[in-house]
Structures are given as C-alpha cells and as structure tokens.
Amino acid sequence: MSEFLVFDHVTKRFGALTAVNDVSLTVNRGEFFSLLGPSGCGKTTLLRMLGGFERPDSGRIYLEGRDITDLPPNQRRIHTVFQNYALFPTMTVWDNIAFSLKLAKKQKGEIEERVEEILEMIQLSDQAWKYPSQLSGGQKQRVAIARALVDRPQVLLLDEPLAALDLKLRQHMLLELDTIHDQVGITFLYVTHDQGEAMSLSDRIAVINKGTVEQLDGPAKIYEAPASRFVASFIGDTNFFSGEISAVEGDYCYLAVDGFPQIKAFNDKSLKVGQKVDLSVRPEKIRVTLAPPLPEKGASINVFPSKVKDIVYQGVYTKYWLESSNLRIAALKPHSRFLLDQEPITWNDDVFVWWHPDDGYMVEVQ
Amino acid sequence: MTENPLRSRKAEWLVTLPSFLWLALFFAIPALIVLAFTFHAHTTNGGVGEWSLSTWRELVDPDYPAIVWNTFRISFEVTFWCIVLALPCAYAIARMNKKWRAIVAGSIMLPFWTSFVVRVFAWKTMLHPDGWLQSCYITWLELREWLFDWLPAVAQRVLVWAGLASAGPVDPATSTILDSDTAVVLVSVYSFLPFAIMPIYTAAEKFDFALLEAARDLGAKSFYAFRKIFVPGIRQGIVSAILMVFIPAIGSYVIPQMLGGTDCVLIGNKIFMRAIQNRNIPHASALATLMAVSVLVPLAVAMWWKSRQDARDRKRVETRAARMTEGGAR
Incomplete structure (x- = not known):
C-alpha cells in the first residue's frame, strides 16, 4: 500500500521568516495525528498548506499518491475545523451542515438522511433549526466538526479546535473527539500547542519547533524518550x-x-x-x-x-x-x-x- | 433597592425628547405643511390660496404617468449599477491592510470636496459629442443592437415597451450620450456610488473573512462563496446602500436638468419647474407628496410581506423542530 498523506521536503517562507523549513512527514490512513508545538512554530502553516490556503515555496504534498500541492481548497476532499469554528451566521445549524452536501449536488433525500444521521451522532438533533449565535461554545464546536465530517472527507484538519473552550468542556470534548474518530475512521490531523490534548488523543505526534519536525513518535515515546532538549522541556x-x-x-x-x-x-x-x-x-x-x-x-x-x-x-x-x-x-x-x-x-x-x-x-x- | 418604574419611564422620555422635538420641528411639521399646501389653490402671484381640491384635480396630466415611470426606471437602473459596482469595491477595500484601506476609503470621499454642480458640469464637457466617451458609447450601442437582434421577438417587444431598448438601427448623428437617459444614468451612478460603497464597506469590514475560507474548504468555488456567504453576511449594508442611492435618485433634478436634455424629464424636474418657474407651490407640493407616497407604499408592502414571511419561516422551523424531538423521544 502506498503512503496515505505525505509532506515531501515542504518549505514555506513569509518574507524573511521561514515558517516551515524542509518538512517531510507521512501520515497513515485512519490515524489520529497531531502537530504539536509552541505558537508561531509553523504547525498552522503546515495545516493551511494541506487545506490549500497556502502554497509551499518548494516541496510537494501527496494524498493517496496524488500530488495535491497546487489544487485549490475546493478541489481537495480535506475539510477543516477552524479555531473560531467559522460557522455561517446566516444559516441554521442544519444548513451549515448540509453546505458541503449541497455543493456536491447530492440528492435531497440523501442530504436529509446524512445530516440527520450526523446530528444524531453529535446529539444536536433538537437544535437543528437554531442559528449559530444561539448555540453554546461546545455546541458550536460540535456543529463545526459535523459540518466538516458530513461528506466524509479523506482527511479532517482540526486547528486548535478546543482552544476557545473552558477547561471542563475541553476535557469533555476530548473524549467526544476520540469517540467520533473511532466512529468515522477518517484520518484526523490535529494542530495544537497543548501537549495534554495531543498526548491523550494521538496515535502519533510530530513535535514542531521553528519550522522543523523535532520528533515524530507515539505519545509515550515522546514523553519518555524525547529526541531533543526542546522536546523534553516542551512536553511536560x-x-x-x-x-x-x-x-x-x-x-x-x-x-x-x-x-x-x-x-x-x-x-x-x-x-x-x-x-x-x-x-x-x-x-x-x-x-x-x-x-x-x-x-x-x-x-x-x-x-x-x-x-x-x-x-x-x-x-x-x-x-x-x-x-x-x-x-x-x-x-x-x-x-x-x-x-x-x-x-x-x-x-x-x-x-x-x-x-x-x-x-x-x-x-x-x- | 428596586428602581421606580415610573421614574425610569420619565427619565427615558427626557432623554428621547430632544430627538423627538428635532424630528417634529424639522421633519414632521414641514411634511404636514407640504401636505396641507396640496389642498389649497394657487394664486397668480405665486402664493398659496384658499382651501380647495383644485390642485389634486389638476394633477391628472397625461404627461405624468410617463414621467413617474421614467423616474422609477432610471432610479432602479442607477441603484442596480451602484450596487453591482459597490459590492466588489467594498469587498476589495475590506480585504486591504489598514493603511491602504484608509487611503482608498479616503479617495472615495475625495470628490465631495468639489461642488456637486461643478462635477456634473465637468461631465457635460467629458460627454461632448466629439469626445472619446461618445465613440465608446456608439460602439456599446452597436454591440447592444447586435445582441438585441439575437433575442426572440417577444423579448424584443418587451424591452422596447419598457423603454430599455429601441427597435431602430443606431444612428451616430442622433445617438449622443449628452442629452439622453444614458448620460443621466451614468452620471447618477458616478455621483451616488460613494453612498453605495460606504454602507457596504462598513458591513464588509465587520465581516469575518474566515467564513469564505471555510466555504472554500467545504468545496465552494470563490464566486459561490462570495454569493452565498459574503453577500448574505453583509445584507444589512446592502439594504442601506439601496436606500441611500434609490431615495436621492428618485428626487434628483440637477443631473437630468443639466445632462438629460429635453427627453429626460424626471419628477424632480417637474417639481422644480412647478415651484420655481410656474410659481405654483401647491402643485409642486402635490407632486412631492405623490412621489413620497409612491416610494413609501411599496416599502411598507415589502416590509409587511417580509415580516409575514419571517413569521411563516419561524412557524415552519418550530413545527419541524417539534417533530424531530418527538422522533428522538420515540
């Protein structure tokens, strides 16, 4: 089997700043993969390049063997859960979730079935006709995840999705994310600066510092056998x-x-x-x-x-x-x-x- | 300690009183005076005569329906083009960085430093029959004629009937921009465009552009995201822009007076003519009242229709939600 998602010597500069410096890494199918690092380390730039919002200065990105480096965001089956959720305020929860299905020109019956199914999964069936402004933070978060998952993308990107929630809710959502990942079996790429989140969710973690990958390993390995002084001090x-x-x-x-x-x-x-x-x-x-x-x-x-x-x-x-x-x-x-x-x-x-x-x-x- | 509701009520009245007085003094009373004038006859020396319905009877002028239709048609055209041009402008400005935003927004307001009449007069020179804008206009007319020939006969007749096209071939000698509807539309769009850009820009500035990224991420093309996410997101700004352009366009008389020639007479010109040249104040008042009513009645109907629609939507949502919770409980 060929590799699922590959960053091949990817570099991205913003003016004098090199945000991502010659990064190569491979993500497996169905994996919960985290990019962990301090703010400004380049993890979000990596994510945005995968989403299609930034183009690398050099290097290629492959998804299932296909070069996706130059594809615009709408031609990638990769969806993002944004940090501030970016729910459409003029649409109801139902319409927010159905957005990608309508774009994919699915049959009306299928759209209804899929939306209702995922609403049930996130336990918000009774909130379907509310507008995002009428929801709580945790509910918005769940809608954002449902909206990105409903048309079964190849990869789900999560950009610090829990950063805006309070501690108790964050812990609850951590469990929920884990359950959702188990249910849908889609590859999750999770960006965070919170080592606790990364440790508890991920199959593997890439620790990123100053645009390069310092270590790529399972959570226990990263904690017990850090590859560098930076990793040892950043994780715990x-x-x-x-x-x-x-x-x-x-x-x-x-x-x-x-x-x-x-x-x-x-x-x-x-x-x-x-x-x-x-x-x-x-x-x-x-x-x-x-x-x-x-x-x-x-x-x-x-x-x-x-x-x-x-x-x-x-x-x-x-x-x-x-x-x-x-x-x-x-x-x-x-x-x-x-x-x-x-x-x-x-x-x-x-x-x-x-x-x-x-x-x-x-x-x-x- | 509980607040005395009567006292807070009184305080509320006191605070709002100045604006009420201002509105009454400078809006309501003058409007009522204008309305009262229409029920008076005029005197030969330009004054207001005794109570009479003669003014309203005089209003049955065979010219007026055409003039009212022309006024509305031109105002709609001007509003349409202003919104179409203002949307991408406002979008572009809102996406600029802070420094450029200030510069560009400032330069949009810059023409207001020059007198409106002077600017309209400048257009008179620019639209001269020997100028380059005239030759562009002839090309445009020929293109339009060519397109018109492609249309089915029914569509051609509808367009001619609505005054949006003429059946005859283009004659460069008589088709001048100056002294035509086109000049009026063109210069009105030029004059009112800032009033359309500003409210839309203000709304666009508050718009969260991450939403467009989210739409693209979910599979939308750029233009689809613009239509389905950006435009509804700044709906309020568009509504104010429409009002900001349509209302002055309905009442405009300087532009048609200077650039419209003898063909393009709008209701604003008629009011001006009756009030200043004919010195018939009651008649001018009646026309003004008619104009205000013809704007306000459709507006009221639209608002009533919208609120009914909203109520119906809410009802539908509620029944649907109730049905879903029932289903969940089962």
Missing part, C-alpha cells in the same frame, strides 16, 4: 543536568555535573568518556525523603542531599522545589497513604532526593 516538566561523561561501566555511565556529585544514568546511546550531554529527569520520577534510602538500595541509585526551598500543593500531587549545590530540582509527590509513612516535609528541611538511573534520559549529545 523536566529537570536538566548538563555535564560531561566521566566514566562508563557496562550499560551505565556516570555524568559529572558542575558542583554536583556524579550522576549515574542508563547509557542507551553508547556514549564515550568526555562527551557532553543533557540529562533529563522528570519530576515525578524523583523521590524526596527526610531519611536516606536503605543502604542496599542506595548503592545502585542516585541519592543526593538537598534542601526544600518551596512547596506547591496542586491537588493531585505536591510539587517540591529543592536545591542541591547550585541546581534547582523539581520533584512531584502524589498524595497516597502508602507514601505517608514518613514525617511531613516542610520548608528548609534537609532532605534526600533519589531516582533510579533508568529514569534519566539523555538528550542532545554534543
């Missing part, structure tokens, strides 16, 4: 330890960090002594205790004395800001009876931070 929180490899011992190596004792880490990249590296350790992998871990454990793991600088209660967990030598370290601790077998930690306590060498991940080898 992390602690960086920058230093030089001082010793290699079997599968593990030791990292010398300025003013800090040696850190043991899993040497999955087979680094040599003397190479410089950034080690990323996620806060939730770090334990904080008043007493040091048992000696038999302490031999094989990283244990460092530290001082509590700040404590932030965040409901699900508590975040500790700690200081060891000159480094600030963030650590998370969930609230669980099993972890309350120690004295409570307060400000300025001298504590121990410890983590397993396998929980550090080395990024950006220089």
